[in-house]
Amino acid sequence: MDYIREHKKTSIIVFILALLILLFGTTFARYIYNVIHNHILESNEFYFNSSILGLNGKEYKINNWDGVNPYTLTIDVNNKKNTLKSTKSDITYDIKVSCPDSVSCTLSKTSGVIYEKAGTDSYQITIDPKEEFHEGDEIVIETSATSTKPYVKELTGTYTIGIETLDFTYDIEDNVGDKYFTLNLTNSATFYEVTKAFASYDVGDRLTIEEYNELTETEKENCFSAEVTISFVPNDIYLDMTNTKYLHRNTGSETLEKVNNHNYVSGFSFKMDASSSEKIMFYKHNPKKDYTYPIINETSIIKVDAKTAE
Numbered sequence: 001m002d003y004i005r006e007h008k009k010t011s012i013i014v015f016i017l018a019l020l021i022l023l024f025g026t027t028f029a030r031y032i033y034n035v036i037h038n039h040i041l042e043s044n045e046f047y048f049n050s051s052i053l054g055l056n057g058k059e060y061k062i063n064n065w066d067g068v069n070p071y072t073l074t075i076d077v078n079n080k081k082n083t084l085k086s087t088k089s090d091i092t093y094d095i096k097v098s099c100p101d102s103v104s105c106t107l108s109k110t111s112g113v114i115y116e117k118a119g120t121d122s123y124q125i126t127i128d129p130k131e132e133f134h135e136g137d138e139i140v141i142e143t144s145a146t147s148t149k150p151y152v153k154e155l156t157g158t159y160t161i162g163i164e165t166l167d168f169t170y171d172i173e174d175n176v177g178d179k180y181f182t183l184n185l186t187n188s189a190t191f192y193e194v195t196k197a198f199a200s201y202d203v204g205d206r207l208t209i210e211e212y213n214e215l216t217e218t219e220k221e222n223c224f225s226a227e228v229t230i231s232f233v234p235n236d237i238y239l240d241m242t243n244t245k246y247l248h249r250n251t252g253s254e255t256l257e258k259v260n261n262h263n264y265v266s267g268f269s270f271k272m273d274a275s276s277s278e279k280i281m282f283y284k285h286n287p288k289k290d291y292t293y294p295i296i297n298e299t300s301i302i303k304v305d306a307k308t309a310e
Contacts, residue, residue: 041151047081048091048114048147051176051290053155060295063162064169066188067133069277073125073159074292076175077145079114090115092149097125098142104128105141112145120177127161137163159295167308168226172293172300174284180240181291183280183302187226187272193309196222206309209274225274229305231267232282234259236289237301240281245270274309 038055041048052058052075065071079087091114099105108124115121125143139161146154167189174181192207198219201207207215207223215223227250232239234257239246246268253269272278282302284291293300 046151047087048153050077050155053157057156059158061160063164065161067163071127076122078120093145093147096144102131122175133163135165168306170304172291174292176290179287180283185278189225189308192223192225198222226272226308229269232302234264234266236285238283239265243280
């Protein structure tokens with residue numbers, strides 16, 4: 001009886017958990033246990049959260065991997081309950097990932113620290129194929145972040161990633177607290193199309209990468225593999241003006257929008273080589289925003305239109 005009095009909260013949790021297992025089974029009991037355990041932790045002003053992972057798990061379904069190139073997932077964690085409440089100490093945490101045998105998963109790190117003043121931290125999972133995939137195939141990736149100090153709390157997430165063999169894909173990589181984000185563009189088309197006849201080539205002819213590389217710079221202007229147009233509203237995000245694709249944009253493709261009596265770039269077009277990837281950086285007006293696409297947001301803050309060679 002003395003032990004029960006001294007460990008009243010723990011005894012109540014054990015009793016409730018045992019009762020729930022009898023009534024509803026282990027899954028629901030685990031859910032209730034997590035809720036109660038988290039309530040106790042927050043009463044001690046401990047907050048370990050994530051926009052990606054959840055106390056009782058979060059699930060995502062993604063269908064934009066080509067099954068050939070590496071695919072990267074970015075996971076964030078933080079020490080906040082809201083804008084007013086946060087943990088008043090550093091939080092150390094361990095990271096795990098589970099993958100099927102058809103892929104290899106590489107963690108950017110196996111443990112991390114959320115420093116009190118920083119408030120956030122993140123890690124990446126890079127997925128590489130180990131066998132051939134076909135359109136419609138799926139893989140399931142599970143990951144967890146478990147705080148170890150000052151208290152123990154586990155957050156988990158499950159990704160079901162589908163294979164879609166598109167010639168062109170894009171995503172946005174971002175984190176809460178970052179001052180900028182990256183627009184990643186991938187052209188998977190493996191050839192070029194002639195748009196203006198030259199030498200022995202007619203409009204519509206296909207060129208391999210090797211044939212294209214043998215052309216002069218002037219002749220290359222008559223071909224394309226992918227032509228991309230991006231557009232955005234320069235109120236909350238601003239283009240990195242040093243980006244090479246912007247500096248080598250298509251002539252006359254730039255659009256501008258006036259904000260507070262200043263002209264800002266709101267869009268432009270450019271070409272991409274066959275089997276290539278590009279990164280375009282944007283600065284954020286509000287670092288607290290997370291523009292990750294498609295995992296966090298169902299729609300992209302940047303509109304991307306692409307035409308690929310046929």
